[in-house]
Amino acid sequence: MTALLSAKGLKKRFGGNEAVKDVTFDVNEGECVVLAGDNGAGKSTVIKMISGVYTPTEGEVHFDGGRLTGKSAEAIRTAGIETIYQDLALADNLDPGLNLYLGREKTNRFLGLPFLAREEMRRDAVDVLQSLGIVVPDPTAPVREMSGGQRQAIAIARAIHWQAKLVIMDEPTAALGVPEQREVMALIERMKSKGVGIILISHNLPDIFAAADRIIVLARGVVAGERRPSETNDEEIVRMMMGATL
């Protein structure tokens, strides 16, 4: 079976500094791969090379049968890779429907003039969120009135609704309380069951073990090791993060 995404020999140099030296890994459909590593290990640089924010100095990325390297961030998004940043990029003053459709709003014509189809977009948002197991108490309320977990769900719903095949999540639980962290973990499970591949960036060990099908540990710009959660433990992962290769 060919992988959904495969990154081969990625390297990124900024001036004299090699942020990423040599990173190779695959992500399959419906699989959650955690990129673990300490600050400065190169996690963010790796995902930015995948999402098209950076072009790799060496190496290449293949996705869904095509070559991604060299394409623009916009083209990569259209190809089906959605990145959910820590700040979620939500418009807090708008309802979930408008956030779901932001930039691609639905309109109806009335007397020749376009009018936003607010109700329709709202219904779609409720449906997608429901498929993620999230019930929004008041879909007309702005998303700032929602919990951290629900807001995360809206960002994920946006990715799923627009047919993302791979979702990159950057520290999704960093700013959340414990119950909301659990909600996010449950969301990741539901995305997996829809066949969506996930790259999760984290340095929080409980999250890593809860979410991962495979853990790829980065240290100083290289892959320090790859483990399945069942084959390893906290201690070994920490040791690899600190730089004791394999």
Added chain:
Amino acid sequence: MLENNGTSFLKSLLNAWSWLFLILILGFFELYAQLETGNTFLFRVYTLQSIAVAASQILLLALGLTLVIVAGHIDLSIAFTTGFSAVVMALVIRFFGPEGGWLTVILALGVGLLAAIVVGLVNGWLVAFINVPSFIGTLGTYGVARGVALIVAGGATVSIRSDEAREIGNGIILGIPIPVLVAAVLAIAFSYLLTHTKFGVHTYALGANRASVERAGVDVKKHLVILFVLSALTAGIGGLIYTGRFSAGAANAGEPILLYAVAAVFIGGASLTGGQGTVVGTVIGAIIIAVIQFGLVFSGLPPYWQFVAVGLVIIVAVVVDQSRDRLTGVSS
């Protein structure tokens, strides 16, 4: 649950406070008139027309400004865009003389609007492409537009003789003064734009979180330029109507209205941080200020009290805005 109901009741009260406030001051002036003179204040054509004309003057500056403020910016240059357009229109009419008729007036209106659009483009370019904070950028163009208007006007008011221009400023169609009609049509158009179009949603989203619209693929720079052009455009139309009403273009035509226009937007529910505000709210805000202006004159107080009154209403509006934010869970 009970507490929850209490909060949501308070919330809707705060959302509707400008309506309540308007009813309150109308009631106050009506009561005052009945007790002092035994006559009605409100139910006279003269009162209604005067309030409507004063409100439409404020509104023409405030309509475009509402969009700019919802997007999280400010446009201080509108007062002098108004003056600039007024002077340019007057100069064109004067150049062709009173024999020019409607053709001259239409040309003058067009050139006057173009002058406003130039100011808007400069504002938009400064904010969107040079990343100058809008407060500073439009403060700069405020100075430039003021100076240019004074220079081209030769430092004086440019008086004109044109029946057609006077008709635009003072004409009445079906009992409604033309300035009021123009402001009403523009208010409906801007309300549609802000509440029912993609452009409107992007304006709200821009005010809340620029990254949200940027990552959604919206051309934010272009959007900002359009916003500042719209703001200059309504201010410019205000200037054209000014020249019509007074048969003269004055460089400082908009100056006394700037504070009122900004106040109308904030009384109408907008927030300095952006992402909030509606055109309907701004209309109510403009009417409130016009009622205060006219009511104080009507009740025989020295007219300077209107500045005090409007200033106090602005402060109340900001306090209401903040308590509403606390209730809806927006961190300050």
